[in-house]
Each structure stands twice: as C-alpha cells, then as structure tokens.
Amino acid sequence: MINHQVAAVSGGTSGIGYATLEALREVDVQVAFSGRRAERVRQIAAEHNRDGCCVEGVVADAVDEDHVHRLFDAASAAFGAQPTAFILCAGRGMPGSLVTSDVSQWEDLLRINVLGAMRQLRTCAGLFTQAHPGTAQIRDIVVIGSTVGRVLSAGNPVYGATKFALHSLVESLRQELCERGVRVSLIEPGFVKTEFQASAGYDMRWFNELEQTQGPFLSARDLAASIRFVLEQPPHVHVDDIRIRPSRQRV
Structure with missing residues (x-):
C-alpha cells in the first residue's frame, strides 16, 4: 500500500477488525492489533508470523486509557515504525x-461505544499530529459506525x-484535523453477518429470518474492502x- 507501511487495528480479533487485518496483510502492511481475548490474540499472531514478524497483538479493552499508546508502542517495538493508519473497530451491540432493552447494560454500552471511542480518537489524533508535523505523510483514522447512527x-x-x-x-474530528495531514473517515454498514450479533445477545432466529428477505447480508470482508479503498486513495x-x-x- 503506497500510503501506509504500518497500521493499527483496534478490535482486530474478530469480525470487521480481523477481516481488515487480513486485507491489510494482503498488501504487505504490518499491523498492530488489539483484542480482549488473550488466547485469540496469540493465535492470530502465531498464524501470521510464521515467516517473520508482520503482526503484533496487544491484549486490551476498548475503554483502557492506554489502549492506543500500547498499540503504537507495540508497533514501534515490532516494526521499527509507528502506524500511520488507525482503524477503530472495537465496540459492542x-x-x-428504550423501553425493552436491558437497562443494566446501558452504562457499559456507552462506556465502550462512546467514551472508549472518544479516548482512542483523542489519543490517536494527538499521536498523529505530533509525529509528523510539517511532512507530506498522510495519516488515516477510519471508524466503523452504523446505518443506525444516521x-x-x-x-x-x-x-x-x-x-x-x-x-x-x-x-x-475530521474538521479539526483535515488541515494537519490527517484524514478521518466513517464507514456506515448496514446488516453485516459476523459473530457481533450473537455476542451482543440479538435474537439470531430473527436475524437469520431477516436475511431471507433482505439478504444476503454483508460479510466482514466487504467492509474490509471499503476500508482498504479509503486508505489507498492518493x-x-x-x-x-x-x-x-x-x-x-x-432501511
């Protein structure tokens, strides 16, 4: 990939995040990635590093205050360079x-999807604007949103x-950073078929029946292709x- 040799993927152990990791590796980008499941992080690293170090995993939660710093430090230690692309996939459903949802989960949902994302974006913005002042190196922040956010x-x-x-x-953030060599992009997927739905507690019978009338649904690789398209622009x-x-x- 012309624009990036090193990238970081937050939430890279499953679904869209893992598909993005694989899509970046197909064009020889070195990837630092994070996930909460230590065994899964080790498994991905072992699978991809058989012929040399090309991915580096970090066990981290989306809400950890040092999440992005650990990702960038891991990339620097493994690859000798910090990421110039950051893809934020970590989140939960x-x-x-408002009436029927589990009120006991509201705080955790906001903590991960909003506060965790805010911390990650703030930290990444700071690192990107400090690392390459006055250079032509483009930096990319890509965030996975949703059609239900519009x-x-x-x-x-x-x-x-x-x-x-x-x-x-x-x-x-796009408006704040656009004059400083940082592109901030949003990807808004509709129905994507991954383990996201089951892990969040959605009714899988309903979801599978819905696919019969409105599918086939998107795959994680469909989203990864869109992310790669964004990153490859001049x-x-x-x-x-x-x-x-x-x-x-x-809808």
Whole structure:
C-alpha cells in the first residue's frame, strides 16, 4: 500500500477488525492489533508470523486509557515504525428499544461505544499530529459506525444513540484535523453477518429470518474492502464517509 507501511487495528480479533487485518496483510502492511481475548490474540499472531514478524497483538479493552499508546508502542517495538493508519473497530451491540432493552447494560454500552471511542480518537489524533508535523505523510483514522447512527431505528435506538454520538465525534474530528495531514473517515454498514450479533445477545432466529428477505447480508470482508479503498486513495483525495448496505436492505 503506497500510503501506509504500518497500521493499527483496534478490535482486530474478530469480525470487521480481523477481516481488515487480513486485507491489510494482503498488501504487505504490518499491523498492530488489539483484542480482549488473550488466547485469540496469540493465535492470530502465531498464524501470521510464521515467516517473520508482520503482526503484533496487544491484549486490551476498548475503554483502557492506554489502549492506543500500547498499540503504537507495540508497533514501534515490532516494526521499527509507528502506524500511520488507525482503524477503530472495537465496540459492542445491544438489542432492544428504550423501553425493552436491558437497562443494566446501558452504562457499559456507552462506556465502550462512546467514551472508549472518544479516548482512542483523542489519543490517536494527538499521536498523529505530533509525529509528523510539517511532512507530506498522510495519516488515516477510519471508524466503523452504523446505518443506525444516521437513520432512526425504532427497534434498536439505544445502540443507535451511541452511533449517532460517534458519527458526530468523527465529523468534528475530521474538521479539526483535515488541515494537519490527517484524514478521518466513517464507514456506515448496514446488516453485516459476523459473530457481533450473537455476542451482543440479538435474537439470531430473527436475524437469520431477516436475511431471507433482505439478504444476503454483508460479510466482514466487504467492509474490509471499503476500508482498504479509503486508505489507498492518493493524499489529496479524502473519502470521508461511506454508507454500505446489502442490496436488498430497505432501511
């Protein structure tokens, strides 16, 4: 990849994050990635490093205050250079409306999807603007949002509220950093079929039945291809927002 030799992926052990890691490795980008499951982090590193160190894993939670610093330090130690691209995939879902959702999960949802993302974006913005002042090196921040962060979802508004907040943060950061050589981009997927739904507690029977009428749903690799497209644009071109849905998804 012309723009980046080293990238960092937050939430790179499954789903869109792992597909992005693989897509970057296909074009010889070295990747530092994070995830909460230590065994999964070790497994990914072992699989990809058989012929030399090309990925470096960090066991971290999305809300850890030192999350991004640890990712960047791991990349520097393993590859001799800090990332110039940061892809934020870490997050969680939650089914239900304001009335029907599990109120005991609200705080954790906001802590991960909003506060955790805010900390990561703030830290990454600081590192990117400090590391390459006055240089032509383009730096990229790519954030995974959701269509429910733009179009009101009556069935999933609590999760959607965290994505509305995230989208606002991403656009404000884009405006703040665009003159400093940092591109901030948002990817808004519709229905994507990964382990995200089951781990968040969605009704998988409903989800599978929905795919019969509005699918086939997107795969994680479909999203990874969009992320790679954003990263591969020449420095004077910024694809700052992509909304991507299954062809038959209505809303």
